[in-house]
Amino acid sequence: MTRPSTAALRSWAAACAGGLLLYASFPPLGWWFLAPLGPALLILAVRGRRAQSAFGAGGIFGIAFLAPLIVWLANLGLVPWLALAAVQALVFALAAMPLPRLLALPGWPLYTAAWWVALEAVRGRAPLGGFPWGRLAFGQADAPYAGWAAVGGGPALSFAVALLGSLLVYGLTAGRGGRRHISAAVCLGAAALVTAPLALPAPGTSGPSAVVAVVQGNVDRERTLEEQARVRGVAENHARETKALADAVRRGDVPRPDVVLWPENSLDSDPERDPELGSLVADSVRELDSPLLIGAILEGPGKRAYNAGQLWLPGQGPVSRYAKRQLVPFGEYIPARSLLGGLGALQLIPRDFLPGTSTAPLEAGRVRLGDVICYEIAYDDRVRDTVRAGANLLVVQTNNATYERGLQAGQSEQQLAMARIRAIEYGRAVALASTSGVSAVVAPDGQVMDRMGTWRGGHLVERVPLSARLTLSEWLGVWPEVLLGAPVLVGLALSLRRPRSTATAPQSPASTPEPDQPFTNLLS
Template sequence: MSIFNAKKPRVTAWAGCLICGAVLSLAFPRTNFWWLSWVSLCPLMILSFHPRLRTTLACGLAFGAGFFGCHLYWIAIFGKLPWLALTLFQSLYIVAWVLAVRYAGIRLGPWGRLLLLPSAWVCMEWLRSIGMLGFTWGDIGYSQHQLLPLIQIASLTGVWGVSFLIAAWNAMLANIATYWNTGRRSISYQVCAVLLLLSAVLVYGVAAMRSPMPTDRQVEAAAIQGNINTDTEHDLAYFERCHGTYWSLTRKAALAGATLIVWPETAEPGYPARDQFLEYSLSQLALETRSYILLGAHDEDQQGRYFNSGFLIAPGQGIVGRYSKVRLVPFGEYVPARRYLPFLSYYRVTSVDLTAGTDFNLLKAGRTKIGLAICFESIFPYICRTLTHSGAEILCIITNDAWFERTAAAEQHASKSVLRAIENGRYVVRAATTGVSCIIDPHGRILARKGIFEQGIVKAKIVPLRRKTLYTRMGDWFVFLCFGVTGGLTIWSLCKRMTN
């Protein structure tokens, strides 16, 4: 079976899936054609049940190559081999999904497939996020970051619920194409069911966005975007440029009323924890501006281990809180099995392995508890959820996206912060070295924003919040429900096969 009319249907199917994958990448920043995600999966879902197994697997690989090859094109900054390797590795998840739904759903009817396809898709995305090489870039739920009424469901289900809705709509379209001639009544009921589900989600989203926000305990927060390229020699001139820029912008933010000022990841080129004069200088800056300063810098312990850390500086007190990044970037901050991969020295990988922090501790600025995620950590829902569940009243994200250059990667990265805000019902203050810096409210509305390669300050009033969303309290319950549905339908299909 093929939805493509051609003399060579298998070749056309592969090419069609390759194109559909590439088209899906346009649903994400910077193009943001979000509606493409609601149709791009449909051909792949139809071809998952192609009579030829090789054609099915080839279609899955082609779709993955088209999507991840285009969506992650910026990885080529580090070389073509890393880009090809990551594209192939991520495409294997699509192949695994195609293989799983083919065997689990081959004997299921349209209703069974309507449940199986989106549930299995959510399971696949969650599996992509776990482990040492976990990676959430490309989860389809993030393509809807601008549709705020729709994505309010993330406060209940996490981003996985948004992915489920998109996959369910595509599954409905696939069933229409497959079963319309033989079961129009059943398909009509399916369309009504999916439309009813989407309507309920939108009604919930609109109601959530209209709910009043607390206004007590307001804090004037500012994120500093120095627009300094960190991929240069760290000489005396670099130190002077960093200090001159960030100290000047900090004073301007304080004059505008900010009492919590956030610098980006590694914005401070020195080592505040071991340099007493630097710590004293930062303490005096905080005292002068009457503000708490949260900044990113490297740290070194007595064993000579290096950490990527965030430090909270209190007025006149110096360092009152420290958080070391727990989830490091593979090949960017450490190289797994470095001794067995000598050829990586030809590519832009780190020459010094950083050490991961041990726990997701909170920082306390006066009475306000702050949860800090550093760069790569913000793409994983469980990290911000863990911080909020531990009592964080505000979420801060500091990142250095300068190495993305002028690609779409910085905007793709920033879009994930919108979902983190909604999932946990918290204000998010995001400070990026060269952009995108922004402040986001608990419903995903961007209150202030500074684009890439601009210098300046983003400032807004935020409120420390304590109420926890269902997602914060329950975690990835929706994912485990999808695993249960997928497993149950698989067992049902196998039983039918054995009976027949």
């Protein structure tokens, strides 16, 4: 067996360190300022390397980043966690193969930033509908440049983070090569990236508003999937907390809400077909005399069902619903069920859900609820569609009990971080309702107005603005992703026209290493 060279070991160390630092920029640690170091160290790991070496470094980066980021998935078992981490690491590895060629081009920081946007576009769509968790943008809600999300959504913010990391490497190598004027120009460019969003107008707080109540009923913290599947009383827990909210209203402790929100799966069956559940929901609506959005499993055709939010109005009952459109593979449906459906914990998923089709907001008086369910918050088009359909308040109904019941590793906090970015992106308040936490109310500027931790019951009541203004991100739609990611195709085309001897040799103000040698002088 051939012993790895010192250059290879340095490359792997840089890739591993980059992945771990990028992980640390996300919740539960939330050290957002470390995010640019992830792209920077990946650049150092693959710079000057051949495609095969870059494949290895990219895979190490991907596993070091995503394995700890989604370790909460181990609550479902080691196999789901390791399998998803491995698939995502493979995507990073394959994407890293052409990266050394891009790093050999003049102006490579722009190409590497575009590479990140393109990579995230692929990860968000494939395989099986994609897995956008871990996009650079989703860890940057507290960053001073988070306002880029209002300009071009997640793609613009991810581009900014990746460009900062790229400029860091470019500027430092320029300084070490004696080209201090280039280093100074890079510093100015980085400063502009950080400060430009601060000039954007703050989301307006004048105009119509509404009082929103989020009810977190909580569930028993069961330790196995079998126990979790047998949990009962979730609806009763939410009805009890709703009664406590009604008592608080009657005492004058909180204002009467214009709309009350229950989380995903607050009911485990269809209240229109289950008289006991239907009566429980109707009683909760009467307690407050306010519209109530529940989360329920609604019956569909062919013995299949919808994971849905259903709006009940006082004196009218259920009037409208939103059915989840982005279903979770191996959670809400089983690909190749005839082959895989009998394996292990998959037996606890007896039927496949149907995806919904409607994007229309749910109307409760002047409140137009744009409902997204659970991990739909990670998908640009799912959130964009409901905002464009006229929503003036975004709602995230979620059930995170399965992912927090044993090892608590930040899944709920990561979801809240995404909700904060969506608030900035669309200038809308976001209400996050969870069965067992974290629940929160987020202002249009991404700041958390109030929140409730995990494994407790209670309610949140906040007055939020009902915004209908158009952000630049909403107006541009998918175009920022297209325009910011497209340069990577131009860069790849240019790199293929370069001679082999220069295709892997980095062009920078610093000295150029030999082919297949990592650019690690900053590490030594």
